[in-house]
Amino acid sequence: MKKTLLLFFLFVLALGAQKPKRVNKAIELLEQGQPIYYTGAHGGFEEGVKMAQTYADYITYEMEHGPYDVPRLTEFMRGLVKGGPTKSGHRTPAVVCTLPVGGLDEATMKANYRMVQQVLATGVHGILLVHARSPEAVKVFVEATRFPFNRLKVNEGLNEGLRGAGGQGSAAQIWGIPVKEYLEKAEPWPLNPKGELLLGLKIEDKYALNNVERTLKVPGIAFAEWGPGDMGMSLGFPDNHDSPYPKPMEDARSRVLAACKASKIAFLNQVRPNDVIAMIKEGVMVGAGGQEAADIGRKHTKRAMPW
Numbered sequence: 001m002k003k004t005l006l007l008f009f010l011f012v013l014a015l016g017a018q019k020p021k022r023v024n025k026a027i028e029l030l031e032q033g034q035p036i037y038y039t040g041a042h043g044g045f046e047e048g049v050k051m052a053q054t055y056a057d058y059i060t061y062e063m064e065h066g067p068y069d070v071p072r073l074t075e076f077m078r079g080l081v082k083g084g085p086t087k088s089g090h091r092t093p094a095v096v097c098t099l100p101v102g103g104l105d106e107a108t109m110k111a112n113y114r115m116v117q118q119v120l121a122t123g124v125h126g127i128l129l130v131h132a133r134s135p136e137a138v139k140v141f142v143e144a145t146r147f148p149f150n151r152l153k154v155n156e157g158l159n160e161g162l163r164g165a166g167g168q169g170s171a172a173q174i175w176g177i178p179v180k181e182y183l184e185k186a187e188p189w190p191l192n193p194k195g196e197l198l199l200g201l202k203i204e205d206k207y208a209l210n211n212v213e214r215t216l217k218v219p220g221i222a223f224a225e226w227g228p229g230d231m232g233m234s235l236g237f238p239d240n241h242d243s244p245y246p247k248p249m250e251d252a253r254s255r256v257l258a259a260c261k262a263s264k265i266a267f268l269n270q271v272r273p274n275d276v277i278a279m280i281k282e283g284v285m286v287g288a289g290g291q292e293a294a295d296i297g298r299k300h301t302k303r304a305m306p307w
Helices: 002-017 023-031 045-051 070-083 104-122 135-143 169-175 179-184 206-210 228-234 247-263 276-282 292-300
Strands: 036-041 058-061 092-102 128-129 197-202 224-227 266-270 284-288
Touching: 023 036, 023 092, 023 266, 036 045, 036 292, 045 070, 070 092, 070 104, 092 104, 092 197, 092 228, 104 128, 104 135, 128 135, 135 197, 169 179, 206 247, 224 247, 224 284, 228 247, 247 266, 276 284, 276 292, 284 292
Parallel strands: 036 058, 036 284, 058 092, 092 128, 128 197, 197 224, 224 266, 266 284
Antiparallel strands: none
């Protein structure tokens, strides 16, 4: 009897130790100084159920090159809830969307900011803006994720938020929190330390590269990548998606990494089992490359959160 009680007590303690402190698993890890790892998705409910137990800390939901299908994304998010929680105790893995609109300039972003509102209403936890060429476009991007009553950095690099009422109820349901709490937490991190939205940028062509230092200083951005596939095409190397890269591509990568460090945001890069530790030492904080590389990286950084 005593042994049974002891085992039950230890089980309860273990559950308490795994209780999440945040909605967004990826942000919780970054706050701890831990690198995060992601995988991709583009399906509906059944894929969501299956991917709820993914090894990854977040899922990139691809709508840049695939269909812009908000109903399908909505079903995917519901599937994640059905298949959850994660081993870490989070209701779902974090989900970060790409959109079929690039941050080419301010006018383009203003004309398409409704896409940001629509995907956030599904309960996703962030957005990765592709072809982030213009700081002015990125500013509108951040503003599109914010409700107008949230005032941090308004008139200090940002204008009032553009996000309107209407989608907060469905998003709060996915997050498993009251609507009032969602309204407080649906903010870009680390701009708002209590925010649960993870916003990233793809600095993936020569035009974006020319502005990268200014672009990454826009308040509200948490991570960025250099996008070797598109960057290679932009620089005249269409077949150099993977390393070793020509010198102009290596220089582009180095510049984006340096800009990330200067702006104190996370750098995203491919990681492999044979180089993940070196990448982490270099400064990579967001990795893509599969479960084996992620497992090696997590052991190297002595990660405590279950995966």
